[in-house]
Amino acid sequence: MSTPSLLILPGDGIGPEVMAEVVRIIDWFGEKRGLKFDVTTALVGGAAYDKHGVPLSDETMAKAQEVDAVLLGAVGGPKYDVLDFSVKPERGLLRLRKEMDLFANLRPAQCFDALADFSSLKKDVVAGLDIMIVRELTSGIYFGEPRGIITEGNERVGINTQRYTESEIRRAAIAAFELAMKRNKKLCSMEKANVMESGILWRDVVTEVSADYPEVELSHMYADNGAMQLVRAPKQFDVIVTDNLFGDVLSDCAAMLTGSLGMLPSASLGAPMANGRPKAMYEPVHGSAPDIAGQGKANPIACILSFAMALRYSFDEGAEATRLEQSIENVLADGVRTADLLADEGVTPVSTSGMGDAILAALDASL
Numbered sequence: 067m068s069t070p071s072l073l074i075l076p077g078d079g080i081g082p083e084v085m086a087e088v089v090r091i092i093d094w095f096g097e098k099r100g101l102k103f104d105v106t107t108a109l110v111g112g113a114a115y116d117k118h119g120v121p122l123s124d125e126t127m128a129k130a131q132e133v134d135a136v137l138l139g140a141v142g143g144p145k146y147d148v149l150d151f152s153v154k155p156e157r158g159l160l161r162l163r164k165e166m167d168l169f170a171n172l173r174p175a176q177c178f179d180a181l182a183d184f185s186s187l188k189k190d191v192v193a194g195l196d197i198m199i200v201r202e203l204t205s206g207i208y209f210g211e212p213r214g215i216i217t218e219g220n221e222r223v224g225i226n227t228q229r230y231t232e233s234e235i236r237r238a239a240i241a242a243f244e245l246a247m248k249r250n251k252k253l254c255s256m257e258k259a260n261v262m263e264s265g266i267l268w269r270d271v272v273t274e275v276s277a278d279y280p281e282v283e284l285s286h287m288y289a290d291n292g293a294m295q296l297v298r299a300p301k302q303f304d305v306i307v308t309d310n311l312f313g314d315v316l317s318d319c320a321a322m323l324t325g326s327l328g329m330l331p332s333a334s335l336g337a338p339m340a341n342g343r344p345k346a347m348y349e350p351v352h353g354s355a356p357d358i359a360g361q362g363k364a365n366p367i368a369c370i371l372s373f374a375m376a377l378r379y380s381f382d383e384g385a386e387a388t389r390l391e392q393s394i395e396n397v398l399a400d401g402v403r404t405a406d407l408l409a410d411e412g413v414t415p416v417s418t419s420g421m422g423d424a425i426l427a428a429l430d431a432s433l
């Protein structure tokens with residue numbers, strides 16, 4: 067097979083800093099493990115707007131369609147708040163998701179042993195937590211029509227539409243059942259079937275799909291109850307499947323349970339390409355953190371773990387992904403901390419590149 071290709075889109079804020087560490091890790095795998103990648107770098111978000119007047123150029127969009135996987139840092143920042151909605155940095159990200167048809171967004175929420183004290187919940191509620199949220203990513207209220215702000219009589223009306231076709235629900239459900247089969251065979255589907263027709267259909271279709279996965283124990287929950295249960299007893303869950311908007315909210319909630327939002331990766335997957343690999347984009351769950359951008363303070367772990375997900379889901383290198391994840395756990399167990407992870411007084415934080423150095427050393431030690 068030819069050298070696999072990666073498109074790197076560092077984006078805005080801390081994106082470029084954390085991505086610089088990912089590039090060092092990619093180079094390590096090339097040198098030490100013979101895993102070479104053909105890497106191209108381009109602009110997205112505010113950085114693309116500054117250069118091209120749009121948050122994603124057509125050329126970059128075309129490149130994203132062509133590569134084996136896209137790695138994205140983060141988009142957005144206060145500087146761009148004044149921009150018209152159509153060219154806001156977030157539109158670049160949404161265009162990538164939509165045009166690549168990345169319908170299955172995998173958001174793990176995993177509590178690292180060394181960091182269990184960072185959760186705002188009691189340690190025993192979260193220690194060992196390992197759940198996966200599958201968020202539908204290309205439909206629902208994020209993209210439904212009609213939408214807009216119109217004038218009716220003498221006032222404005224804001225309109226968005228929640229709309230799901232059966233096939234959109236089905237493919238997200240299949241992705242979730244497939245993951246459940248590889249994990250603990252337990253899936254909880256969340257919607258609001260008590261108030262939304264789209265929720266009724268969601269529940270119906272997920273139940274239909276479950277016929278093909280008799281080994282998976284399926285449950286259904288209203289999304290508001292789901293939020294409450296996530297905070298009350300998160301370890302009752304293994305895989306959760308939900309729509310675009312509920313998934314946005316529930317995944318932030320789940321991420322914070324782990325006490326380390328700066329640590330969580332995500333994968334957005336679409337249909338298989340001609341070479342059998344899924345269309346894919348990997349990005350940290352955290353945002354562009356403009357308040358600390360450019361200071362070398364950001365934690366690169368979420369972005370590095372996103373590359374680990376790429377190794378696992380795009381390149382079938384599960385053992386190498388585990389090597390990288392384990393190296394990160396070792397570094398944390400040794401007490402290496404970026405500023406966001408500091409609770410203990412007297413511990414001096416490492417910089418973004420200091421964390422990169424420590425992870426590279428742990429990778430070397432793994433050989």
Ligand code: IPM
Binds near residue numbers: 156159160314
């Ligand atoms: C996320 C973010 C995005 C979303 C924004 C930046 C458009 O919150 O990936 O969760 O709402 O999907």
Ligand code: MG
Binds near residue numbers: 314315318
């Ligand atoms: Mg979000």
